[in-house]
Amino acid sequence: MSETILKTEFIDHKIQQVEISDEGTVISSDDAIFALKNGNPISDLHPFFEGIQQILPTITHHITFPCVNVEIGKESKIIDIEMIRRKSKLFMLLFDFTPHYEASHPIVQEKNEVSIAKSKLDFEKRLLQAKEEFKNNFLSNINHEIRNPLNNMLGFIDLLAETKLNYDQNETVKVIRRTGKHIKMLMDDMLDISKIERGVITIKHVNFYLSSIIASLQNHFSLKYNSEKVRLEVQMEEHMAKTFIGDPIRLNQILFNLLENAFRHTHEGLVQLKVYSEDIDKKMARVHFKVSDTGVGIPAEELKKVFDSYYQLKLDKEKPIGEGLGLKIVKDLVELLEGDIQVSSSNGQGSIFHCSIPFEKRVPKREKKTVSKGSGIMRSKRILIVEDESTNQILFMKTFLNNDKGYVIELANDASQALTLLEKRKYDLVIVKRNYPDMEGTELIEKIVNHAEGNISQVPVLMASGSTLIHEQQEFLDAGASLFLPKPYSKKELFNQIEKLIR
Numbered sequence: 001m002s003e004t005i006l007k008t009e010f011i012d013h014k015i016q017q018v019e020i021s022d023e024g025t026v027i028s029s030d031d032a033i034f035a036l037k038n039g040n041p042i043s044d045l046h047p048f049f050e051g052i053q054q055i056l057p058t059i060t061h062h063i064t065f066p067c068v069n070v071e072i073g074k075e076s077k078i079i080d081i082e083m084i085r086r087k088s089k090l091f092m093l094l095f096d097f098t099p100h101y102e103a104s105h106p107i108v109q110e111k112n113e114v115s116i117a118k119s120k121l122d123f124e125k126r127l128l129q130a131k132e133e134f135k136n137n138f139l140s141n142i143n144h145e146i147r148n149p150l151n152n153m154l155g156f157i158d159l160l161a162e163t164k165l166n167y168d169q170n171e172t173v174k175v176i177r178r179t180g181k182h183i184k185m186l187m188d189d190m191l192d193i194s195k196i197e198r199g200v201i202t203i204k205h206v207n208f209y210l211s212s213i214i215a216s217l218q219n220h221f222s223l224k225y226n227s228e229k230v231r232l233e234v235q236m237e238e239h240m241a242k243t244f245i246g247d248p249i250r251l252n253q254i255l256f257n258l259l260e261n262a263f264r265h266t267h268e269g270l271v272q273l274k275v276y277s278e279d280i281d282k283k284m285a286r287v288h289f290k291v292s293d294t295g296v297g298i299p300a301e302e303l304k305k306v307f308d309s310y311y312q313l314k315l316d317k318e319k320p321i322g323e324g325l326g327l328k329i330v331k332d333l334v335e336l337l338e339g340d341i342q343v344s345s346s347n348g349q350g351s352i353f354h355c356s357i358p359f360e361k362r363v364p365k366r367e368k369k370t371v372s373k374g375s376g377i378m379r380s381k382r383i384l385i386v387e388d389e390s391t392n393q394i395l396f397m398k399t400f401l402n403n404d405k406g407y408v409i410e411l412a413n414d415a416s417q418a419l420t421l422l423e424k425r426k427y428d429l430v431i432v433k434r435n436y437p438d439m440e441g442t443e444l445i446e447k448i449v450n451h452a453e454g455n456i457s458q459v460p461v462l463m464a465s466g467s468t469l470i471h472e473q474q475e476f477l478d479a480g481a482s483l484f485l486p487k488p489y490s491k492k493e494l495f496n497q498i499e500k501l502i503r
Contacts, residue, residue: 014032014033014095014096015032015033015093015094015095015096016029016030016031016032016033016034016093016094016096017029017030017032017091017092017093018030018036018042018091018092018093018094019089019090019091019092020042020056020090020091020092021090022056022057022090023041023053023056024041024042024043024049024053024056025039025040025041025042026038026039026040026041026042032094033075033077033079033094033096034072034073034075034077034094035072035073036072041053042092045070045072046070046071046072048065048068048070052065052081052083056083056090059083059085059090060085061084061085062082062083062084062085063082063083064080064081064082064083065080065081065082066080067080067097067101068080068081077096077098078096078097078098078101078102079094079095079096079097079098080094080095080097081093081094081095082095145466146183146187146466147184147187147466147486147487147488148466148487150180150183150184150187150466150487150488151466151487151488151489152391152392152395153176153180153488154177154180154181154184154488154490155395155399155488155491156395156398157173157176157177157180158177158490158491159395159398159399160173161173161177178224180488184488203247203250203336203337204246204247204248204249204250205245205246205247205360206245206246206247206248207243207244207245207362208243208244208245208246208248208251209242209243210241210242210243210244210251210275210287211236211242211243213248213251213252213255214234214236214255214273214275216252217234217252217255217256217259217273218232218234218273220256221259221260221263221271224263225263225271229267229268229269230263230266230267230268230269230270230271231270231271232259232263232270232271232272232273233270233271233272233273234272234273234275235272235273235274235275236274236275236276237275237276237277240275240276240277240287241277241285241361241362243362244285244287244359244360244361244362245359245360245361245362246337246357246359246360247337250333250336250337251337251357253329253333254289254330254333254334254355254357255273255289255291257327257329257330258289258291258330258353258355259271259273259291261291261327261353262291262292262293262295262351262353263293265293265295265296265297265351266293266294266295266296266350267295267296268294269293269294269295269350270292270293270294271291271292271293271294272290272291272292272293273289273290273291274288274289274290274292275287275288275289275290276288280358282361283360283361284358284359284360284361285358285359285361286356286357286358286359287356287357287358287359288354288355288356289354289355289356289357290352290353290354291352291353291354292350292351292352292353293350293351294349294350295350295351296347296348296350297345297346297347297348297349297350297351298343298345298347298351299347300346300347303343303344303345306327306343307327307328307330307331307341307343308328330353330355334355334357337357337358338357338358339355339356339357339358340355340356341353341354341355341356342354342355380406380407380408381405381406381407381408381428381429381502382408382409382410382425382426382427382428382429383400383407383408383409383410383427383428383429383430383431383498383502384409384410384411384412384418384421384422384427384429384430384431385409385410385411385412385430385431386411386412386414386415386417386418386430386431386432386433386436386444387411387412387413387431387433388413388414388436388437393411396409396411397409397411399491399494403495405495405498405499407495407498410425410427414436414437414438415436415438415439415441415443415444415447416438416439418430418432418444419444419447419448422448422451422456422459423453423456426455427459428459428460428502429459429460429461429462429498429501429502430448430459430460430461430462431461431462431464432444432445432461432462432463432464432481433463433464433465434463434465434466434467441463441465441476442475442476442479443479445461445463445476445479445480445481446479446480448461448480449461449479449480450480460482460483460501460502461480461481461482462481462482462483462485462497462498462501463476463477463481463483463484463485464485464487464489464494465484465485465486465487466486466487466488473486482501483497483500483501485497
């Protein structure tokens with residue numbers, strides 16, 4: 001070889017020096033890695049060299065091709081290739097980095113796998129966030145859209161029930177009312193599951209009469225499932241405390257769903273509710289609730305699934321019986337109240353649901369001092385209702401017709417008219433909703449509570465809306481609403497809220 005560019009050994013890696021012509025013919029080679037014959041074109045050595053043969057005449061200094069897998073004869077190597085121009089001669093240097101690349105490959109692969117795993121986790125996180133946002137938006141919209149017409153339906157049913165009906169008509173109204181309330185219960189359950197999953201559900205801590213809850217449930221199911229084939233039996237421990245501190249609404253929801261589930265799966269026999277308690281300490285007691293039935297029962301292999309969302313019990317030759325949301329919400333609420341629930345059942349021999357919940361014992365209240373009542377003369381209370389939909393206007397007018405509370409209502413067709421009326425007349429209360437053609441309900445509330453005239457800014461505002469998600473309710477309250485009334489509501493619920501705001 002006429003000239004040596006580099007030594008054949010460098011840092012434990014072999015280097016082969018090959019002199020080639022501009023046409024790509026081998027002139028000479030030291031064969032340190034591959035055995036090359038003089039006079040052969042490099043394009044015959046390996047397909048890679050076919051691609052660089054065309055650029056050889058253009059090389060003026062040097063060019064490098066790293067990490068090239070080549071196989072010449074029986075030799076297979078991972079090499080770096082460097083083309084160097086020295087005066088008029090062209091040299092090709094082959095650096096054998098096979099051990100280096102093979103040793104680094106697992107590290108590179110591991111880094112790639114870590115990077116891929118991280119990207120996958122990031123993607124899954126964004127996907128879950130997108131799904132959660134979609135679910136919440138869907139629930140918010142469907143909740144509002146269903147509750148508004150449901151409120152009208154239940155409102156007019158209540159008004160119809162107050163008229164003179166014959167027996168058949170009265171029974172029909174009862175069925176429609178029960179159906180509407182069942183839809184409302186399903187909506188509440190669906191929203192509560194979402195709230196529990198997001199950790200935003202509110203648990204109350206108030207005094208309540210356990211005996212009143214049990215009596216109300218007994219009365220409801222005795223009337224609803226008035227059948228000679230299925231009877232309801234309630235057993236409440238005789239000497240146990242009847243008053244506690246906790247969340248009576250959630251407790252009622254739990255027992256209601258358990259009893260509803262029992263009746264739905266029992267065609268004949270008995271549905272039984274047993275209630276008893278045991279003291280935890282001086283301040284706390286654990287109350288046990290056992291709901292049993294003589295119904296279709298649950299196969300052993302299905303028991304673990306009964307508290308899953310949308311679980312359905314399949315029966316031979318029958319359509320699936322939905323358990324789903326009812327039992328799912330029961331389990332979530334029991335755990336939220338720091339209780340526990342178990343189920344035992346035999347196929348065809350009924351089921352037993354046993355839940356226990358800790359409650360604080362109620363301390364007897366001190367006797368309140370009586371205050372003498374006034375003259376008994378009732379002053380009319382003027383209420384401004386801001387409502388643009390004609391069906392809702394009719395319902396309000398009929399609801400307040402001949403009421404014994406002294407409420408006199410006026411209607412405003414939009415937010416602007418409401419503000420004009422507030423400036424002309426004195427009102428004791430304003431009832432608003434979520435949206436109007438000319439502005440949002442929150443904007444109207446802000447205009448009222450921030451009004452320059454004190455007699456207007458001091459008027460309490462009741463927000464009545466089907467937007468019942470926690471953050472939506474808080475948005476109305478932050479705008480200045482005095483109270484929030486979720487739709488659908490009964491006449492009694494509406495008047496109770498009004499009484500809280502009008503004194």
